[in-house]
Amino acid sequence: MEEFMAIDPCVAPADHEIVVTKRRISAFPESDLEVVLRSKNIQHILLAGISTSGVVLSTVREAADKDYEITVLSDCCKDADEEVHLVLITKIFPRQAEVLSLEEWMKK
Numbered sequence: 001m002e003e004f005m006a007i008d009p010c011v012a013p014a015d016h017e018i019v020v021t022k023r024r025i026s027a028f029p030e031s032d033l034e035v036v037l038r039s040k041n042i043q044h045i046l047l048a049g050i051s052t053s054g055v056v057l058s059t060v061r062e063a064a065d066k067d068y069e070i071t072v073l074s075d076c077c078k079d080a081d082e083e084v085h086l087v088l089i090t091k092i093f094p095r096q097a098e099v100l101s102l103e104e105w106m107k108k
Helices: 033-039 052-065 082-095 102-107
Strands: 044-050 069-078 098-100
Touching: 044 052, 052 069, 052 082, 069 082, 069 102, 082 098, 098 102
Parallel strands: 044 069, 069 098
Antiparallel strands: none
């Protein structure tokens, strides 16, 4: 496995946990993510990541098209352009997802 793809040991999956490899900008294409979610009857996904204007945006859009409920953790996303990040988090994502901070989500 290439070094940049290595999973940090502090968040490494347990032996029984499923690992899905993301191959495109959105988490869905060319991966088994949807098969895993549907087989487990998971209907609500939680998103965080880099970059807000790439991976997160693409995955939000595709997940919405697939009728998933979506929560985006606003302070667990980052983009090279802070202004773009703020527009997405405050104006675009709320149209298709619940947008919460990590602290707000943990209190739910």
